[in-house]
Amino acid sequence: MSRSDILVNADWVEAHLSDPGVVLVEVDEDTSAYDKGHIRNAIKLDWKKDLQDPVRRDFVDKAGFETLLSGRGVSNSDTVVLYGGNNNWFAAYAYWYFTLYGHQHVRLLDGGRKRWELDSRELVEDLPQRPRTSYVAHDPDTSIRAFRDEVVAAIGKTNLVDVRSPDEFAGRLLAPAHLPQESAQRPGHIPTAVNVPWAKAANDDGTFKSDEQLRALYRDAGLDLAKDTIAYCRIGERSAHTWFALHELLGQQNVKNYDGSWTEYGSLVGVPIELGEGK
Amino acid sequence: MSEGCGAPSGGVSTKGIDIDRQAVIDGKVIKNGSAVTTGYARLLNADGDFAAEVPLGGDGGFRFFAAPGTWTVRVLAPGGVSIDRAISADYGRVAQLEIAI
Numbered sequence: 001m002s003r004s005d006i007l008v009n010a011d012w013v014e015a016h017l018s019d020p021g022v023v024l025v026e027v028d029e030d031t032s033a034y035d036k037g038h039i040r041n042a043i044k045l046d047w048k049k050d051l052q053d054p055v056r057r058d059f060v061d062k063a064g065f066e067t068l069l070s071g072r073g074v075s076n077s078d079t080v081v082l083y084g085g086n087n088n089w090f091a092a093y094a095y096w097y098f099t100l101y102g103h104q105h106v107r108l109l110d111g112g113r114k115r116w117e118l119d120s121r122e123l124v125e126d127l128p129q130r131p132r133t134s135y136v137a138h139d140p141d142t143s144i145r146a147f148r149d150e151v152v153a154a155i156g157k158t159n160l161v162d163v164r165s166p167d168e169f170a171g172r173l174l175a176p177a178h179l180p181q182e183s184a185q186r187p188g189h190i191p192t193a194v195n196v197p198w199a200k201a202a203n204d205d206g207t208f209k210s211d212e213q214l215r216a217l218y219r220d221a222g223l224d225l226a227k228d229t230i231a232y233c234r235i236g237e238r239s240a241h242t243w244f245a246l247h248e249l250l251g252q253q254n255v256k257n258y259d260g261s262w263t264e265y266g267s268l269v270g271v272p273i274e275l276g277e278g279k
Numbered sequence: 280m281s282e283g284c285g286a287p288s289g290g291v292s293t294k295g296i297d298i299d300r301q302a303v304i305d306g307k308v309i310k311n312g313s314a315v316t317t318g319y320a321r322l323l324n325a326d327g328d329f330a331a332e333v334p335l336g337g338d339g340g341f342r343f344f345a346a347p348g349t350w351t352v353r354v355l356a357p358g359g360v361s362i363d364r365a366i367s368a369d370y371g372r373v374a375q376l377e378i379a380i
Contacts, residue, residue: 029285033334048283085334086286114334117317120357165330167346177322177331177343178286180296199329204321204355235284 006248007208008081008107010116016081017041023074023130026113027051027084027094037123039083039116043072043130047090047237051097059259065101065137073130076104083109083116086237087199087206093240095248096257100145102138108244111206118205144247146230146256148264151190152271159229160193163242164262168234169195171275175234185266188273190232195278196221198238201245214245225252232258232265289336290320290343293373302368304343306376308354314339315380318356323363325349343368354378 004012016022017040024042026034034044045051050068051059060068074080080098084091091112098106109116117123146154154160167173171187189195200217201209209217218225229246231239236259243257258265265271293303304322308315320341321332325348333341341352345368354362360380368374 029283030287033288047285086284087332089284114319114355117334118319118355118357120317165324166326166328167324167330172346173330175344176284176286177345178290178333179284179331180291180301180344181346197329204353204361233284237284 001248001251003211003249006107007110009110010119010121013039013081013083013109014121021078022081023078024081024083025074025091025094027082027090028086029090030085033085033113035125037125040122040124040126041128042083043074043128045072045094047093051094057260057264059097062101062137062139066135069135069137070133073133074135075133076136079105079107081107081109083112085113087114087202087241088112089198089237089241092244093237093259096144096240096243100140102141110208114206144243144256146232146258148258148260148268150256151230151232151258151260151265154228154230155190155272156192159223159225159227160190161223161229161231161239161242162189162193162195163198163231163233163239164189164195165197165199166195166277168262169193169197170277185263186273188266188275189262189278190265191272191274193232193274193278194221194223196223196242198233198241201242208245208249211249214250218246218250225250228254228256230256230258232261234262235259236261286331286333288334289338289340290333293342298373299371302345302347302370303373304345304350304352304366304368304376305373306341306352306378308335308339308341308356308378308380310380315354315356318354318360321353321355323351323353327351352376352378354380356380
């Protein structure tokens with residue numbers, strides 16, 4: 001699979017945004033940006049309301065995903081092109097999610113909404129109308145999703161990549177610095193985790209770095225890519241960005257995203273936690 | 280505890296938040312005296328590593344909740360604009376910044 005099969009640039013999107021069989025999807029936690037203006041023909045997915053279970057902490061199940069996509073007019077044969085704010089964090093999460101449920105043709109707009117805006121490309125308020133479909137999802141592919149027991153068992157054995165900022169990794173911050181700092185969980189990181197912040201995989205405009213730069217980044221961080229790898233952050237969207245870089249762009253098949261991430265691990269009783277810059 | 284990690288335009292409001300326990304950096308981006316509403320404010324730590332980013336608000340504003348220390352705010356805007364400004368933050372204080380591009 002080549003890079004252009006999974007990552008498309010803004011010119012490609014402008015040329016294909018009216019193609020039948022191409023569905024643009026803006027994904028964000030705060031969808032007010034979509035409501036004020038989005039790429040023509042793009043539908044929206046709300047990371048919290050649409051993709052998360054409303055009661056328990058998990059994402060929507062297979063039947064829920066089928067209902068969601070059928071109602072939004074997405075069919076199994078469509079090429080889904082995802083983009084969003086926050087440097088594509090939530091779009092990368094949705095990419096991982098679509099992949100987990102077996103959608104065949106899914107791509108990410110390189111740079112997401114930010115690059116599109118910085119290019120001063122067209123944003124519209126028109127809402128596209130898409131006829132209902134009968135979407136059929138696959139059983140979830142757990143080879144790309146890690147759960148907490150697996151993470152605890154991975155300490156000192158396989159690669160753990162903490163993709164949060166160095167300040168969150170060291171325990172100086174509990175959340176990204178655009179959010180109020182809270183104290184409901186313990187700060188720090190999982191022992192033996194390597195800190196490779198997601199931002200190092202991206203340029204300032206939100207586009208991904210080249211495959212060569214990405215390989216050098218993870219190699220220089222001491223990551224042995226021959227080993228299994230679990231990526232985590234705070235809630236699993238920044239680590240989905242890194243999962244995309246490792247699993248999709250670099251073709252490393254043995255990489256999982258731990259979407260429970262620090263909000264789960266940092267609240268567990270009895271698990272080891274390390275503070276500071278790491279070893 | 281916030282369930283998400285989303286960055287709303289302009290940053291999260293300080294309403295209802297105990298500022299004594301936060302090191303807030305609050306600013307505004309202007310051009311020719313008017314607010315810049317399309318662009319991004321990015322926060323870098325003392326080593327130049329990314330810490331956070333928010334889209335500029337309707338008033339050109341941005342807000343971060345940092346830790347005590349020295350930080351850099353980088354403004355990204357259409358036309359290839361990339362401007363850095365240093366600022367120090369501390370608990371109980373709102374560090375103010377106005378950046379002209």
